Amino acid sequence: MANPADGDRFDLVVVGSGPAGEKAAAQAAYFGRRVAVVDRLPDPGGTMVAGAVSTKTMREAALYLTGFTRHQIYGVSMDLRPDVLIGRLRAREADVTAMMTEAVRENLRRHDIAFVHGTARLAGDGAVDVDTPAGMRTLSADALLLATGSRPFHPPGVPFDEMDVLDSDTARALDRPLHSLVVVGGGAVACEYASIFLALGAEVTLVDRGSRLLPFLDAELSGLLRDTFRSFGMRVLPETSVTGVQRTPAGVGVETSSGEAITVEKVIFAAGRTGNTEELGLKEAGVATDERGRILVDERFETSVPGIFAAGDVIGPPALASVSMEQGRVAACYAMSIPFKQTVDPLTPFGVYSIPECAMVGLTEEQAQERDIDYAVGVARFKDNSRAAIAGATDGALKIVVGREDRRLLGVHMIGEGATELIHQGQAVIHFGGTLDYFIHSTFDVPTVSDSYKYAAYDCLQRMAAG
Ligand SMILES: Cc1cc2nc3c(=O)[nH]c(=O)nc-3n(C[C@H](O)[C@H](O)[C@H](O)COP(=O)(O)OP(=O)(O)OC[C@H]3O[C@@H](n4cnc5c(N)ncnc54)[C@H](O)[C@@H]3O)c2cc1C
Secondary structure, eight states: OOOOOOGGGEEEEEESSSHHHHHHHHHHHHHTOOOEEESSEEEEHHHHIIIIHHHHHHHOOOOOOOTTTTTTHOOOOOOOOHHHHHHHHHHHHHHHHEEEEEEEEHHHHHTTTTEESSEEEEEEEEEEEEETTTEEEEEEEEEEOOOOOOEEOOOTTTTSSTTTTTEEEEEOOOOOOEEEEEEEEHHHHHHHHHHHHHTTOOOEEEOSSSSSSSSTHHHHHHHHHHHHHHTOOOOTTTTTTEEEEEEETTEEEEEESOOOEEEEEEEEEEEEEEOGGGGGGGHHHHHBBBBTTOBOOOTTTOOOTTTTTEEEEGGGTOOOOHHHOOOOOOHHHHHTTTTTTOOOOSOEEEOSSSSSOOEEEEEEEHHHTTTTTTEEEEEEEEOOOOOHHHHTTTOOOOEEEEEETTTTTTEEEEESTTTTHHHHHHHHHHHOOHHHHHHHHHHHSSSOOHHHHHHHHHHHHHHHOOO
């Protein structure tokens, strides 16, 4: 190991500039620490910018440019030529991605954080060797934070070297208009891609080996999502596995466990991710991992080696940008002994940007049952909501789970446009220990979709009264 030059000595060195790394670095720098962030890519931002922001932009652009879900209401649509549509969508995605990359870069600059482009490897004694385009550099620090994220899991036997066999990272590099597509998986990323491509006019088959989409979602709403997808024309095949994929003269042949052979233009595998740990030299450094290669950490996000911390996708689920950011901030506080943020809030809201959106926070009905909680539910359907009707976004519902005895709000589950924003009202009420009565007594602006909370609460009261 080379001796680090003076300029390469820091309080904290963060490996990875995704949401965990960026926010950890900013947290430490905000409290006056000298911080460096290393990334093997020339642009900072990680999968947050390249994955989350980019797919959400594709979704927004697809909805706007095709008028999907709205054009029946007004009887008009833009009817762009498919190649023009794809060109506009890609241009918009490039603009927003560039804007968000610059926002991360500016955040690092504002906090006086050194950004080092290169691949990092642990070098012992609080140092990392960085293979930069200009040669090797050694950075050392009082503490290191590993935030190297994840990449798509590639099931064995699938020919990912074929240009039309894609994963959750390559799927967004849409090179031409698509007529037909298989999406493999039933999680958030699979549902998002399936919806986006459906909106863009492709025939989409969603093949999911699970029995229901988004297994973490309330079962009733998961069923509603499947029905909504089907009403939009998507084929949803639950409890079905892909048994073979090969190039055929007509396209890509996908064989399923039910014996069906589906020929499509492209197939996207969006089923699982795996941690980016191989290049870090974890074994040599003594950093323990689990059987899936995820870095093991304690409640302070410290690894088995004192002074080396880890956060984000590289430590495993839930693998969300939102949670990764919080983990990074808490890890930085422990690493730098900053008494500011000691825990990650366990009340995580989950948002899925399918069409329509889904969101949840707190307990599902099944979890309430499993925990032997005496509970009641209330449901408000968006078809009865004036704002949803005005917007032509009546697909969806809001469901609340409430404790019968103390009327406390335990969970909120939602499908429909704006769900990923609206969920935070429920989150706040649960967080502060609020009850059903908050929704009954509050005046909600109308017309808003938010006032569905009130009608879900009334529905819940009625069900409780009925016994
Ligand atoms: C298509 C898609 C859509 C998504 N949508 C959402 C969403 O809507 N909401 C949400 O909350 N989450 C979403 N996610 C998940 C979210 O993007 C990740 O959970 C999050 O980015 C993880 O953050 P991270 O900082 O742990 O890692 P990453 O964002 O993966 O960043 C890790 C960084 O480390 C760098 N790196 C790796 N190894 C090294 C090394 N040895 N040396 C130097 N640098 C290295 C990588 O280049 C990368 O920049 C989505 C993911 C995908 C794929």
